[in-house]
Amino acid sequence: MGRWEPNARGRLLQAALELYGERGFEQTTVAEIAERAGLTERTFFRHFADKREVLFAGAAALEELLVSTVAKAPDGLAPIDAAAAGIEAAGAAIQAGGELPRMRATIIAASAELQERELIKLASLASALADELRRRGVTEPAASLTAEAAIAVFRIAFERWINEPDQQDLPRLIRESLDELKAVTAGH
Amino acid sequence: MGRWEPNARGRLLQAALELYGERGFEQTTVAEIAERAGLTERTFFRHFADKREVLFAGAAALEELLVSTVAKAPDGLAPIDAAAAGIEAAGAAIQAGGELPRMRATIIAASAELQERELIKLASLASALADELRRRGVTEPAASLTAEAAIAVFRIAFERWINEPDQQDLPRLIRESLDELKAVTAGH
Numbered sequence: 076m077g078r079w080e081p082n083a084r085g086r087l088l089q090a091a092l093e094l095y096g097e098r099g100f101e102q103t104t105v106a107e108i109a110e111r112a113g114l115t116e117r118t119f120f121r122h123f124a125d126k127r128e129v130l131f132a133g134a135a136a137l138e139e140l141l142v143s144t145v146a147k148a149p150d151g152l153a154p155i156d157a158a159a160a161g162i163e164a165a166g167a168a169i170q171a172g173g174e175l176p177r178m179r180a181t182i183i184a185a186s187a188e189l190q191e192r193e194l195i196k197l198a199s200l201a202s203a204l205a206d207e208l209r210r211r212g213v214t215e216p217a218a219s220l221t222a223e224a225a226i227a228v229f230r231i232a233f234e235r236w237i238n239e240p241d242q243q244d245l246p247r248l249i250r251e252s253l254d255e256l257k258a259v260t261a262g263h
Numbered sequence: 264m265g266r267w268e269p270n271a272r273g274r275l276l277q278a279a280l281e282l283y284g285e286r287g288f289e290q291t292t293v294a295e296i297a298e299r300a301g302l303t304e305r306t307f308f309r310h311f312a313d314k315r316e317v318l319f320a321g322a323a324a325l326e327e328l329l330v331s332t333v334a335k336a337p338d339g340l341a342p343i344d345a346a347a348a349g350i351e352a353a354g355a356a357i358q359a360g361g362e363l364p365r366m367r368a369t370i371i372a373a374s375a376e377l378q379e380r381e382l383i384k385l386a387s388l389a390s391a392l393a394d395e396l397r398r399r400g401v402t403e404p405a406a407s408l409t410a411e412a413a414i415a416v417f418r419i420a421f422e423r424w425i426n427e428p429d430q431q432d433l434p435r436l437i438r439e440s441l442d443e444l445k446a447v448t449a450g451h
Binding site for chain 2: 153154155156191194195198216217219220221223224227228230231232234235252255256257258259260261262263
């Protein structure tokens, strides 16, 4: 992470996503990623444990953003609306990634192994959100149900955002999907 | 599956769950399962692909029960209530398994690999439920949201049923969890 390697992490991420898209995830080596980024393998391993983790390295930051947004929500806010603030913030952060989240989603959709990893990541996100709701005083099973419902809303909105490139605003899709969930659970 | 091996499948399942509980999933071999059941390894492999699939062999039947129950729900029923009928039927079937579902859940909770497989199974269940809701004419994203919410309700009720042995009635826990989801999404 020396100053002679400006934005090494970002360059490795971009190079990896390009190569996974061009050649497939399985067919790409760490050596090729480092070469495309103009960096060494050693630098790669300073930033990522392996080539799979390039795709999931952002998960911890996303979880932290989601949880800290819920923590900062006003006390009186209903649990579902506190959770909604968290997933909208996560959506805005993803959207700020430009084309990278779409490239990433395409790569993950092509691999059963990567899809499994993504499911685990989403389960972990739901679990962290439920923890934070309990810290806010929400009891069980309401905390877990709210968290699972919010992550389902997040995932379905994200899929719409990926599959409908004309739908540019992910936070808006998240709000719409939440309204839709409220409608379906109200029996509409 | 000859008549000289009555209920071979059930005996293998019971033997496997006992051994996984006693020794751990990793430490148990197919030879030991077959021996405990009083059957041969060859018979084991006529019923199960490997020792992991013993734990997930019921998933296909559960999915079929859930989907067929939704398919038979009255036309005018709200999507969430059609989905609820499906997960209640699945809950009743699990409950009919007596102690086996609890033994199974304990074993799965002890292994990250098995938990991943369980997440995949639940995602597949949600996907099959969304398919059936679309066949009933429910549009997207309502179909996916309803299915994901219903599977979240099912999973959380199942966890309560496992963790609170005095809570004997799983279908009732499912109904209660659904009511709780309706309350939290209504902003309570």
